[in-house]
Amino acid sequence: MLDDASSQVILSATAGPLPAGSAGAVRALADRAAAADGVPPLSEQPLLWLSAPEAPVVHLHATVGGALVGYAQLDVGTQSSTKAELVVDPEHRRTGVGRALLTRALAETSVVPGRTLRVWAHGDLPAARRFAEDQGMAVVRELLQMRVDLTTRPASTPALPTGVTVRAFEPGRDEDAWRRVNSRAFAHHPEQGRMTSADLRARESEPWFDPAGFLLAERDGILLGSVWTKVHPAGEHGADPVGEIYVVGVDPDAQGLGLGRALTALGLNHLAARGLGAAILYTGAENTVAVHTYERAGFVRSAVDVMFGSDTPSSPAGVTMGA
Ligand SMILES: CC(C)(COP(=O)(O)OP(=O)(O)OC[C@H]1O[C@@H](n2cnc3c(N)ncnc32)[C@H](O)[C@@H]1OP(=O)(O)O)[C@@H](O)C(=O)NCCC(=O)NCCS
Numbered sequence: 001m002l003d004d005a006s007s008q009v010i011l012s013a014t015a016g017p018l019p020a021g022s023a024g025a026v027r028a029l030a031d032r033a034a035a036a037d038g039v040p041p042l043s044e045q046p047l048l049w050l051s052a053p054e055a056p057v058v059h060l061h062a063t064v065g066g067a068l069v070g071y072a073q074l075d076v077g078t079q080s081s082t083k084a085e086l087v088v089d090p091e092h093r094r095t096g097v098g099r100a101l102l103t104r105a106l107a108e109t110s111v112v113p114g115r116t117l118r119v120w121a122h123g124d125l126p127a128a129r130r131f132a133e134d135q136g137m138a139v140v141r142e143l144l145q146m147r148v149d150l151t152t153r154p155a156s157t158p159a160l161p162t163g164v165t166v167r168a169f170e171p172g173r174d175e176d177a178w179r180r181v182n183s184r185a186f187a188h189h190p191e192q193g194r195m196t197s198a199d200l201r202a203r204e205s206e207p208w209f210d211p212a213g214f215l216l217a218e219r220d221g222i223l224l225g226s227v228w229t230k231v232h233p234a235g236e237h238g239a240d241p242v243g244e245i246y247v248v249g250v251d252p253d254a255q256g257l258g259l260g261r262a263l264t265a266l267g268l269n270h271l272a273a274r275g276l277g278a279a280i281l282y283t284g285a286e287n288t289v290a291v292h293t294y295e296r297a298g299f300v301r302s303a304v305d306v307m308f309g310s311d312t313p314s315s316p317a318g319v320t321m322g323a
Contacts, residue, residue, distance in 0.1 A: 007064055009097055011104050014059045022061070023050040025068045033087045039123030039303075041087035045191070045199075046073040048206075054198045060104055062088075062097050070097040072105055077194065081116045081309070082109040098131055118309045132308035141307035142285035146299035150243070150272040150279055153298050157269075158262035160217070161254075164224065166266060169214035171204055177223045178216070185225070185249035189284075192247065208232070213270050217259055225250035225259045227267035231276065243271030243279040264297050 018026065027047070034040040049055035056077030062070030072086035084105050088097045102119070109117040118140065121128035132138075160166065169178065179200060186193035203209060213229035230246040245267045250259045271279050281299065283290045 009069070009095075009100055010063050011100055012061050012063075013104065013108065014061070015057070017051045017053050017055065018059060020051070022059075022068075026050055026059075026071045029068055029071055029089055030087055033090060036090035037123065037125055039125070041122060042073070042085050043120065043122065043305075046075075046085050048199070048202050049073065049075075052198065052202060054196070058108055060086075060101055060108075062101055064092065070101050072101040074105055074108055076108070076112075078190070079112065079115065081118050083191075083307075084117060084119045085122075086119065093127070099135070102131075102135055116309055118307050120305060120307050122305045124304050124306045128306075128308075135310075137308035137310050139306050140309040143282055143305040143307070144285050144291065144301050145280055145282055145303035145305070146291075146294050147278055147280045147302035148268065148298045148300070149277070150268065151277050153268065153272065155269060155272065156265065158265040159258070160262055161219075161257040161259060163219045164217050164259070165219075166215050166217050166263075169211045169216055169226070169228075171211060174216060174223075175200055178226060181223050181225065181251045182247070182249050184251050187252075192249075213267070213274075215263065215266055215270070217263060219254075223251070224254035225263055227263035229267045229271055229279075231271070231274065232280075237280060240277055243268075243274070243276040245271075245279060245281040261293060261297070264293065268297065 017023075026042075027050070030040060030042045030047070046057075049057050050059075050073075056075060058074040058076055060070075060072040060074065061068060068089075069092040070086070070088040072084050075083040082105065084102075086098065086101050086105070088101070105119075106117055109115050119132065119137065121132065175197060179195065179197060182195055183193050208230050210229075210231070213231070215227050216223055217225045226247070226249055227245065228247040230244040232242045232244060234241050236242070245264060248260055248263050248267070250263070268279055280302065281294060282305075283294065285291070285304070
C-alpha cells in the first residue's frame with residue numbers, strides 16, 4: 001500500500017455530468033489503459049454518459065496527488081443491479097486502487113437493499129479475472145464480439161417478406177417509432193431495451209452517425225424492424241476502419257419472417273459498399289438464436305467481454321471486500 005501523504009489514494013463520488021476537464025481526464029485515463037491492455041476499458045455508453053445531463057450514473061474518481069489514477073462509472077438506473085465499468089491507470093496498478101474503487105462501488109450499491117453489483121471487464125483480461133476472483137466475483141454474463149471479412153463475403157440482395165420496403169432513417173421523424181420497436185424487440189435485454197430519447201439523441205449527435213446506414217423495414221408505413229450500422233475509424237478496432245452491425249431489432253409481431261437475416265445482410269451490403277474490409281457486432285453469448293444467425297451470415301467469434309458479479313446481493317456484511 002502507499003505510505004506517504006502525497007501518494008495517498010483519495011476516492012470521491014459525484015453524480016450528474018462531469019465538467020469538461022474531468023470528462024477529458026477520464027477519457028485520457030481510458031486511452032492510457034487501452035494502449036497498455038490492447039482493449040478499451042470503458043464501452044460506448046459510459047463514455048457518452050460522462051457528460052450527459054440525464055445519465056443515471058455515479059462517477060467514482062480515485063486520485064493521487066490530484067491526478068486521476070482510477071475511475072469507475074456505476075449505472076444505477078435499474079433497481080435490481082448496479083452495473084460498473086472500472087479502470088486503473090497502468091502506472092498505478094497493484095497498489096490497491098482497483099480494490100478501493102470496487103469497495104466503494106459495493107457501498108454505493110448497498111444503498112438499495114437487495115441490489116447486486118455487476119462489473120464489465122472488456123477483453124476478459126487475466127488481470128481483471130484475478131481481480132474479480134480476489135473479490136469473490138464470478139462470471140455471470142458474456143458478451144461476444146463477432147467479426148466477418150467483407151472482402152470475401154459474396155454480395156447478395158436479400159429477399160424481403162411480401163409488402164416490406166426498406167428506407168433510411170429520417171432524423172426528427174422516426175425516433176419515436178424506432179424507440180417503440182426497439183423496446184419491444186429488446187424487452188428482455190438489460191441495456192438495449194432501456195434506450196431513452198436522450199440516449200438516442202446523444203448517438204445521433206456523434207460524429208459517426210449516418211442515417212444512410214440506419215435502415216428501417218416497414219409494411220404499410222408501420223415499422224417492423226431496423227438495422228443500424230456504424231463505422232469505427234482506423235485505430236479503434238485495428239489498423240483499418242471497421243464497420244459494425246450496431247443494432248438489429250425486429251418487432252416481436254414480425255419475428256420469424258426472415259427479417260432479421262435480411263436486415264443483417266442489408267447492413268453488411270451497406271458497409272461493404274462503403275469500402276470497409278470487415279464488420280463486427282456484439283451479442284450475448286447466451287443468445288444462441290442470434291449467434292447462430294450471425295454465424296450463418298459468416299461471422300466468427302473474435303473477442304469476449306465478461307461481466308462479473310456475486311450471487312449474494314451486495315451489502316457491507318454480505319460481501320468480502322478484500323483484505
Ligand atoms: C483489473 C484492474 C481494475 C485492477 O486494478 P488494480 O488497481 O491493479 O487492482 P488492485 O491493486 O486493487 O488489486 C487487487 C487484487 O486483484 C488481483 N490482481 C489485480 N491485478 C492482477 C494481475 N495483473 N495479476 C494477478 N492478480 C491481479 C490481486 O489479487 C490483487 O491483490 P494483490 O495486489 O494484493 O495481490 C486493472 O488491471 C485495470 O484497470 N484493468 C483494465 C480494465 C479492466 O479490466 N476493468 C475491469 C475490472 S473487472
